[in-house]
Amino acid sequence: MFILDAEDFRNSRLTLSLIFLNILFYITFNLSFPDDYLLALVQINSRIIQDFELWRLITAMFLHSDILHLFSNLLALLIFGAFIESNKNFNKIQFLIIYIISGLIGNLFSLVLLPINSISLGASGAIFGLIGAAFLVIITQARPLLIFAIAYILYFLVGSFSPGINLWAHLFGLMGGILLGYLLTYEKLLERHTYYE
Numbered sequence: 001m002f003i004l005d006a007e008d009f010r011n012s013r014l015t016l017s018l019i020f021l022n023i024l025f026y027i028t029f030n031l032s033f034p035d036d037y038l039l040a041l042v043q044i045n046s047r048i049i050q051d052f053e054l055w056r057l058i059t060a061m062f063l064h065s066d067i068l069h070l071f072s073n074l075l076a077l078l079i080f081g082a083f084i085e086s087n088k089n090f091n092k093i094q095f096l097i098i099y100i101i102s103g104l105i106g107n108l109f110s111l112v113l114l115p116i117n118s119i120s121l122g123a124s125g126a127i128f129g130l131i132g133a134a135f136l137v138i139i140t141q142a143r144p145l146l147i148f149a150i151a152y153i154l155y156f157l158v159g160s161f162s163p164g165i166n167l168w169a170h171l172f173g174l175m176g177g178i179l180l181g182y183l184l185t186y187e188k189l190l191e192r193h194t195y196y197e
Contacts (some may be wrong), residue, residue: 008086014095015081019074022123025062026070035184038063043120045111057111061103063121073123080130087137089185095130098180102129106166106173113168120166125173136185 009016029038043060046132064070084090084098106125115119135153153174 006183008082009078010033010084011016012078012082015078015085018081018099018123019077021071022062022064022077023073025034025068026064029063030066030172043107043110043122045114045117045118046116049116057104057107058100060107060121061100061123061126064123069122071173076127077123077130080127080134083134083137084130086188087134089137089188090133092182096197097184098129098133099126100176101180102126102132102173102176103169105176106169106171109172114166120169122166122169124166125169125176128170128173129177132174132179133181135174135192136178136181 015164019050022108029041041056041059043056044053048056064073081095081099086090090098102127103123106128107120110118110125137181
């Protein structure tokens with residue numbers, strides 16, 4: 001299904017669970033505890049490299065700097081998460097693989113490409129992974145939506161050049177989502193494009 005309806009959103013349990021988890025993390029670490037707790041979990045490149053605090057690559061995906069950061073990410077997660085969850089090419093496990101691995105890919109490239117004193121947080125890399133997987137579905141199965149998909153991706157990528165935005169997490173999360181989406185569904189995509197004479 002390429003146009004989402006209310007039932008798609010209601011049936012998107014993983015998406016809604018991730019939204020709930022992100023809100024819970026925001027309330028817990030931004031509103032309830034001192035900043036020291038938040039700093040113990042965000043991606044601080046120097047701490048990952050020098051102290052081998054690898055958990056930061058995962059925990060940073062569930063943390064946000066402020067309410068606008070949280071809201072914009074969760075809106076995109078709701079739309080693209082519901083799109084991927086309601087699409088018959090992907091099962092629930094594949095959805096989670098795309099989300100988590102794309103977020104990790106974005107954070108790993110941020111670790112390599114940003115200065116050692118950089119601090120990163122947010123679900124953008126993981127969400128861009130879902131956007132990449134959705135883009136793959138659209139270009140192979142819903143060509144009329146292609147122009148909208150390209151425009152949406154360009155809009156978000158242009159916004160990635162704003163100060164304080166982690167372009168590398170966005171870009172490599174997107175590429176990770178496209179690659180993972182292809183690897184996880186290429187047989188189904190090939191079936192839909194097999195022509196018999």
